Amino acid sequence: MTTPIGPTDSSRTPRFAGPATFARLPRLDQVERADVAVVGVPFDTGVSYRPGARFGPAAIRDASRLLRPYHPALDVSPFAALQVVDGGDIAVNPFSIGDAVETIDAAATDLLRTGARLVTLGGDHTIALPLLRSLHRVHGPIAMLHFDAHLDTWDTYFGEPYTHGTPFRRAVEEGLLDTEAIAHVGTRGPLYGKRDLEDDRRFGFGIVTSADVMRRGVDEVADALRQRIGNRPLYVSVDIDVLDPAHAPGTGTPEAGGLTSRELLEILRGLAGCRIVGADVVEVAPAYDHAQITATAAAHVAYDLVSVLALGPAATTG
Numbered sequence: 001m002t003t004p005i006g007p008t009d010s011s012r013t014p015r016f017a018g019p020a021t022f023a024r025l026p027r028l029d030q031v032e033r034a035d036v037a038v039v040g041v042p043f044d045t046g047v048s049y050r051p052g053a054r055f056g057p058a059a060i061r062d063a064s065r066l067l068r069p070y071h072p073a074l075d076v077s078p079f080a081a082l083q084v085v086d087g088g089d090i091a092v093n094p095f096s097i098g099d100a101v102e103t104i105d106a107a108a109t110d111l112l113r114t115g116a117r118l119v120t121l122g123g124d125h126t127i128a129l130p131l132l133r134s135l136h137r138v139h140g141p142i143a144m145l146h147f148d149a150h151l152d153t154w155d156t157y158f159g160e161p162y163t164h165g166t167p168f169r170r171a172v173e174e175g176l177l178d179t180e181a182i183a184h185v186g187t188r189g190p191l192y193g194k195r196d197l198e199d200d201r202r203f204g205f206g207i208v209t210s211a212d213v214m215r216r217g218v219d220e221v222a223d224a225l226r227q228r229i230g231n232r233p234l235y236v237s238v239d240i241d242v243l244d245p246a247h248a249p250g251t252g253t254p255e256a257g258g259l260t261s262r263e264l265l266e267i268l269r270g271l272a273g274c275r276i277v278g279a280d281v282v283e284v285a286p287a288y289d290h291a292q293i294t295a296t297a298a299a300h301v302a303y304d305l306v307s308v309l310a311l312g313p314a315a316t317t318g
């Protein structure tokens with residue numbers, strides 16, 4: 001294997017200058033092959049409340065300029081262990097959700113064929129469905145950890161099946177997920193009714209609420225999740241609204257009482273060793289952000305996901 005091409009040298013080009021790629025990494029077209037591609041999906045037509053997540057990828061990339069190459073907590077240099085690149089943005093139709101879903105699936109499928117694993121920057125949570133469809137074709141049913149204030153297993157909004165509140169109901173209906181190993185983490189806030197939880201349980205989801213994380217602690221939660229997942233191919237979906245609005249104000253559907261960014265990062269680090277086949281960070285809406293709080297949190301989530309990928313087994317096809 002050739003030595004990976006790392007980020008632009010910050011001793012020569014200051015971090016606030018130079019290319020606006022994720023972590024100042026090379027672009028996909030600048031390398032022979034990539035192990036991990038960080039890809040933007042600037043799409044927010046599926047949101048039910050505040051719009052603006054279409055500007056998420058650009059905001060996360062800008063906040064990622066300060067990421068440095070060594071991860072001390074995990075003792076790994078992810079950009080040296082793997083060839084990580086910025087795969088650019090998937091250009092989606094902002095006027096047709098159905099068309100966008102097909103475009104994301106096709107583009108992700110093409111990227112997966114290059115051998116790269118994808119860490120996707122949203123965009124609203126609608127994008128997880130086509131990403132899971134493309135992964136399912138490679139790996140079969142996939143385990144999933146879904147970090148989110150919300151369940152995202154509702155049926156429809158205004159009669160529409162593809163929205164940011166419905167991707168995981170569709171994913172279960174389509175058989176994309178391994179229902180022995182799917183869980184929400186960080187759930188909180190009011191629901192429409194008790195039925196929401198009954199439906200969700202019927203689909204097979206476990207729930208670790210935001211309050212559970214506080215009471216049980218991050219290590220115990222991460223251990224329990226790791227045990228449930230085992231060696232299954234795993235998708236990790238992080239809706240930034242899993243964080244408390246104090247830690248992520250720039251998002252579409254904020255709920256009080258969420259995780260701290262420290263708790264979220266610690267749980268993600270606890271997934272080291274899992275067979276992660278793909279991940280996303282979604283729902284960053286920079287227009288409601290302040291001082292890059294949300295974009296910085298999202299950049300660090302993406303960095304920790306890449307670092308965990310660098311420590312885990314390669315995603316061989318199942």
Ligand SMILES: [Mn+2]
Nearest residue numbers: 125148152239
């Ligand atoms: Mn969500």
